Amino acid sequence: MGQSRSPLDVAGLELLAARGWRGTEEARLGDWLLRAGGGFTGRANSALVVGDPGMPLPDAVDAVTCWYTDRGLRPCAMLPGRQSRAADDAFAAAGWERDEDVLVLTAALTPGAPDGVPVTLSPEPDEAWLAGYRHRGLPLPPSARAVLGNAEEVAFAAVRLDPPPAPLAAVARGVVTDDWLGVAAVTVAERHRRQRLATAVMAALQRWGADRGARWTYLQVSAANAPARALYRRAGFIEHHRYHYRYAPA
Known part of the structure; x- marks a missing residue:
């Protein structure tokens, strides 16, 4: 990157x-x-x-x-x-x-060669992928599938290191919009952390995005998520801007 x-x-x-x-x-x-x-x-x-x-x-x-x-x-x-x-x-x-x-982070997209980690890409999320993505550490609600699939060019990356019914080791979602690749939902199972799986799924999505004309990539990361921020910094991402949410009084 x-x-x-x-x-x-x-x-x-x-x-x-x-x-x-x-x-x-x-x-x-x-x-x-x-x-x-x-x-x-x-x-x-x-x-x-x-x-x-x-x-x-x-x-x-x-x-x-x-x-x-x-x-x-x-x-x-x-x-x-x-x-x-x-x-x-x-x-x-x-x-x-x-x-x-x-934080919204961006980088020029420069895809690297595969590194031997078995990453599969699918146009739709299967049940194993949905189980592997923990949004804010929680299982997904029924509405998740419709939101995740609601894009023109989308790919769901998965790494399986143990045979079913064991859970996936890592998942991520990529989407190409114009000449940008957006990466989201990067989740690595706890027992498989520190094995460069997040790097592997991101690299697979970058190659997929480059094949579809993407020249730039973006992702979002919580300011409080120091390990993820360090990972993305090593991958060449820089801060573009920040955003926050406001919620009406409960």
Whole structure:
């Protein structure tokens, strides 16, 4: 991976990433993108706050609140970079709670040769893959499959080191949007950690993405996840921007 500067700004990269991890329902509030997906992941169930909502910010906060409440979801807004500061202040003034920072990392895509780890790629997640992906350490809800598969070019990487019914050793998801590869859901089973499996699934997805015209790659990682941040830094990723969520008062 090369440490070149990304050709997209914050809004451009977030709107591209939103096409790679979609909810099952979307609507517009001016430039803002409202997304719902059965409650599975913040990205698929939040208002992406980029640009102008086409109304005063306090009114936009109310409109977001109503849209999510109507769908039985806790209202949530995703606020990336400096461009969202004024909106962030409006959500804060309405009592919305701030979550931790998430880093968006980017790198030029320079795929390497296979390293001998047996990585398989599939266009759909099977039951073993779904069991292997632990979102925030928890099993996936029923709505997960629809969100995970809702993309035009998507691949599900898996490493199996023990025969079924033993769980997979590692999984990850890749999606190509324009000339970008998005990598997500990188999960390594506890007993197989420190065996370079995360590196192997990412490399397999990079080769897959390069075959489909991707020249850049992005991923998201929690600011608190020091081991993952160190892994991605070694792989050549640099910080593009940060975002955080705000949630309406419970």
